[in-house]
Amino acid sequence: MLFFQLGAVSNLGDAQRMLRTAIGVELGTLPPYLYALYSIRPGTNAPAVSRIKSVALQEMIHLCLACNMLNALGADPVLQPQTYPGPLPGDVGPPGGTPLTIRLLPFSVDAMDQAMKIEQPEKPPDFPIRTLAVQAKPQAVTIGQFYAALDELLKSLSPSDWRQSRNQIVGDQFFAGQLFAINGYADAHNAIQQIVSEGEGAKDDPLDFQHEPAHYYRFGEIYHDKVLTKDTNPLGYAWGPQPLGVDWSSVYPAIADPGSHDFSQEPPAAQRAQERCDAAFATLIDELNGAASGRSGALGRAVRAMYDLRTAALHAFTTALAGGTQVAGPAFRYKPPQTGVTP
C-alpha cells in the first residue's frame, strides 16, 4: 500500500502541491507496469497483457486528468520522471518506515505483487483462496484517501480559483469518454471519482464505476492466476475457480532495474538498444509536457513517442546482454536524445 504523508491542507497552494504529487505518482506507476507488459513475449499471455495494458492506459488518463486539474487551478504541470528503483514522488511511505521502493521487474509474480501493493485499497478484501495482508491502522493515507482529501480541499476553493479552458487535454483524439476538461470543481470531482474508482474500485466492491474490476483486482487476477468471480460468500467474490491462464515462463529473460545496471560492459547492440529506449522515453516526456502546456498536437506526438518506446523496448528485450542469456528492457531514464540517435 502506498501511504501519503498528508499534513494540514487548506488553500490553493496546498491543492496545487497535492496535484503535483498526484501527477508524479501517476507518472511514476507507468514504468513498472510497462516494463512488465513489454517483457511478455508477443502473442502470449493474452489475458494478462489485456489487463496490464488496460491499467496502463487508465494511468495515462489519470495523469492527464491530474494535469488538467492543476492547469485549471492556474499552475503549470511539469512531468519529472523518477529513477528506478526508488520511491514514488512525494512523501510516500508508511510513517517512520521505509517508503515503498518501486522496481522495474519483468512479468512475474513479484511484479504483480508490487503492482497490487501500489494499487491496494484502504481495506483490501479477504476473498477466499488467498488472504491478502491488511495494514494495521495506517497513520498515513492511501491513494484513495489522498484523493478524498484533495477532493475536500478542491471543494472548499473559491470558484474564482478555477480557470476556464486552460491547457486542457481532452479525449477528442484518444481516450474518448474518459479524458475531459476540468473547468471547475464539478469536473474535478468527477475526475477524482474516476481515478479512485478505476484504481481501487468502489467501497466494498471490486468493480469500478464502469463495472469492470479495478486495477488492484486486475493485477490480483494475474497474481493468483484466477478470474475474480462472483461468489455466494459474504464478500461477494472469490479468486477463481476459473484460471486466468497465466504463463509465467513466457517472458523474456530480462534483468530487473536496468537503470542501475552498468551497460558499459555490455555489447554495443545492447547499449544502442538502451539509448533508443532513453531517447523515446525522453521524447514521450517532452511531448507530454507540451500537451500539458496546451501545445497543439503534442498529445498526438506523445502517443507516437509511446509507440516508438514500445518498439524500442521490444528491441531491447530481444537484444542479448553479454553472456547471451539475459536481456534488459527500458530503464525509463529521462535522457534527451543525442544527435544521430533515432528512437
Next chain:
Amino acid sequence: MSILEAPRVYFKGEVTWDPIVTNNTSSFYNEAAAETVFPAAADKVAAFRREAIDAVVGGGNWNPHGTHRAVFYDTAVCGVDLGRNHEQQDPFLAAAVSFTGMLVDLEPYGSISSQLFFDEMRFGAGGGYLISAPRTSRVTARYINFARNSANKMIAGVASVVWQSSFAKTDGLRIDAFDSPVLAALHGALADDDVLGLTVRFNAYRTIYFDDPTLRNGAPSVKRATQTLQAKLNGGGFQPNPARSLIVGAIGLWRRNEPAHESGERVLIPPASSSLGGSAFGRLNGNTLVLDLANVFPEIDDALTKQNFGTLSVVAVDPATNAETVLATFPYSAYDRAAYEASAGIVTAAVGAAACAAAQGTLELRGGDGSVLLAEKALRAVPDTPNLYLDQGTTANATARVYDRGIPVSKAIPVTLYSMTPGGDKIRAATQLQTDANGVVSFAIAAETGEIQPYVFAADPTDSPPDQGVDTQANTYMNVRILPADAWVGQVAPTWDNVFGNVLANWNAMAPCMDNWLNLADPAQVKAFGASLKAHTDPAKFENYAYMPVTRDMTAGQRALLYAFLDAPPPPAAAAVEFMGAAPEPQRRNYAELSRELRGGAE
C-alpha cells in the same frame, strides 16, 4: 423469431469511428484496381502523404491518420425485457458493453457497404454477469437512413445506420447468469434447437466530427476545424481525428433461418409520400406486437428531440379487400427521446385476438394525421453473405433466402437479380432466377475482373427496378469486391524495390498509422517482422480484427511477392530481431448520390 421476442437486453452508449478516409475518392485510390494512386514524385509515399494532408482543408479528407478502429465507450446495459415489457430490476443492468472492431467499407467510395471486423463482443465482465460473444460473422451495416438527423448536417452526420451481427452458440458463446433473470432466460433459451445463438442489433446516429457537434457543412467553423487538424498533422506525430456516434441497441435470440446480419422480420419501409428515411422491423409474438423503430424517427435539434408525429397507429390492411384493422397505437411518449434511449427504439403493445388474425395483412405505420409513414414490404430476398470478397479468377456461389412478411418462404418463387454498376447507381443487367422449394435462390459469381459489384434482389413482382441506384430501404442487396489477381506482381523478382513499390508502398502511403507498429518502408524491420506479417496477412485470418491490411485489399499477386521476399534468406546485415446530411429533401434523390454526398465536401 429474432430479437423482437423476449428475452431481450437493451444497451446504449457511444462509439468512435476512426477510418482512414483518404481512400474515399478516386484521386487517391483506385478501388477497382485496389491501388493507391500516387502522385508523380521521386518519393511517392511522402508526396502522397503530403497530398492527403493538403486535402484536409477543402478536400474533404477528415482523417488521414485514421486507424479504422470502432470502439464502444460509455456503453452499458440500460434495460431488459422478459416479456413483461421494459424492466429496470435486473442485476445485469449497468454492465459495460465492450466492443472494438475495424470499420471497413467494402466499397471505399460509397457508404452502403460498411462492416466491422472484430473478434469478440462482450456484455459485462469476466467473473461476473457476462455475455461473451466471439465472432461468428462480421457486423454489417444496412438500411442507412439519409434523412435521420437534418439538424446535424455535417459530412455523414445526417444519417443513421442499422448494424447487426449474430453469434452462434457453437462458436463459443458464453453466458454467466448468476442471479440475473434475463441472463438466465437467455441462457435457457439457447437450449432450444431452434435458437442458433444471439443477435446484436444497434443503431448508430447523431454522428459528430472534429469533436464539435455544432459544425455544419459549409460553415466557416468547418474551415477552422480542418485548418486546426491540418496544422496538427503537419506538426508530426500520430493525429487521428475520429468521429463519434450515439448508439442504442438490443441483444436477443437468433433463430434458425434468420439472417445473421440484417432483419428477417417484417419490414416497413417509407413510401414515396413519406418524409421518413428509415425502415422499421416488426413481429407479432402471440398477442404482442413488437416494433423496432430505432432507425425511423428523426431528431429535429441538437437536443435530440424526436420529431412528433402524434399518436402512431399500426394498421393491418387486407390485400384482398383493403379492409383496415388497427392493431395498436403508440403515443409520442412511446417514441420520444427518453423512450428511444431506454429501449433502443423498440416498442411493444398488446393486440386483441381479433386484430391478431388481421395482422396477416399488410402492415402500415400511420402518423397522428393518418398519413402513411411506413408500409410493409412483404417479399424480401435477403442474401446470406452481405459483403463478399473474391479474388479475380475464382468463382463463388451466393445464396439469398426469401421472406414473406417475416416468414421464410417454403415454395419456389421468382426472384430478379440486378447486377449494378460499381457505385450501385445504375443497373448493368437483370437476371430472372427461381428459388428452390425452400425459398432459397442461388447464383454463381464469376470473378472476372477487379471491381466492386453490387447485386440487388427483387422478390416481389411489384418491385421497381433500382434504376435510381440502390435504395437502402426498399432494396436488399449484397456487395462483392473482386480483387485483381495481379499475377504479374507475384512473378517479379522478390527484391525490396519490387516488394515496396508494388506492395507495401500502397499501405505505407495510405495508412500512416502503421508507423506506430511497423515501418513498412524499412526492409530490415519488414524482414524482422516477417513471421508476424505473414500471420496477419494470412487469408485464413481474413475475418480477424488484426488482419492486415485492414482494408482487405491485398491482391493474391501482392501477397505472393511479399511472401517470396519474406521467405528469402535474410541479408547478412539484417538485424537479429525476434519480434521483430441534409435537411428534408423536397424530392427523393438517387441513393448513390446520397451515398457519395456523405463523403467529404464538408466545407
